[in-house]
Amino acid sequence: MTILSDENSVVKNDEKDNEENEKRAALSSALLSWYDQFGRDLPWRVRGAHPSPYTVWISEIMLQQTTVKTVIPYFYRFLEKFPDIETLANADIEDVLLMWQGLGYYTRARKLHECAQYLVKNHGGKFPETYSELLKLPGIGPYTAASISSLAFDKREAVVDGNVIRVISRLYGIQESTAISLPDVTKKAQNLMSDTRAADYTSAIMDLGATVCTPKNPVCNSCPFETDCAALSLHLIEEIPKIEKLQKINKIGKLFWIENESKEVLIRKRSEKGLLHGLTEFPWEAVEGDRSKLREIPFPIENTDWIETGKSVRHVFTHINLTLEIYQTKINSMKNESDLMNLKKSGGQFVSKKDFENYPFSTLMKKVIREADSDDQKVSKNGKKSKKIVSKTLSQFE
């Protein structure tokens, strides 16, 4: 190679870099113009100003794996009850869970509480501004660290979530046969980010993914990237990004609705580990597979009739399809004295129905309450009521 050609090569690369930079700047500018005109107005968003990090934080945590529409009422209620970091830090975790009930992924609420206490203890009750400091906080991962840093503090930190992965992988025509490379997407998203309007860029790319570059039926003729989108020109919009789907398992189980003579119902607290940990529930047991694997009545109470109500509740988790058949019984303090003692010893307690509102139930248990608490019995196909007594003695217990 001659010196001349080396110089040419360098010049060529510079020109190429300049072209790339201009291209990115043009895309970024187009995105921001689109946002100025079509961006959404959201409760946690302040046009022309930056929301507080607390506001951003609460909304971002709530929005994880759920939808804007679902979050909005929770957001208002939560901020009214816990208006700032210190109030949240001093709150009882049970009250935080109560505000969270029905929103799912309850670890988020626990980490929220934990993080507030951490901030009070270690950061003077204020949020740090940098990505790396934010990343150290409980419950805050790469996405939320970037979102707080950019939205509240206008730092140039690119968020990467499902929306961004979709927009970026389509724009650049990333069509991996396996999983999308997160570092690759992050780098491209970071490059695309505006130098001057970091916060607005974050809002803009999220809005684009949510309203235009949607998973199904994207509105490409309204997209600021229409003429630049690789996936669109390749006719691969519906194929990108490629998502692998996971296998679901079916579970069947029984749930036991036990009332005492005061019409109070037995509840208990779930263990602190695993699914729905720490939430309130009625006793239930489920197994994988079909109902032949179920134990008759795994809940040992003497001298009582268990009633198969014919009612059942079906609930779908991310990775489990669950069906619970509801069994009922009534016990009283005279006939079931030792049972009552055992139930209390194992963590059960009787609570009146109107006090249910003071306990954090999952949506699954709320379904149970709606079903079990209705007086009408389910009528089976042959017109007969399916309610029947299924067990009378302890001999059928294990």
Place this chain on the structure above:
DNA sequence: AAAGCGGGGAG
């Protein structure tokens, strides 16, 4: 790197 973790609404 993979699995676990909720709930809801759109199509």
Place this chain on the structure above:
DNA sequence: CTCCCAGCTTT
């Protein structure tokens, strides 16, 4: 029904 939404933590 299926898909997937402003992800994080644990193993």
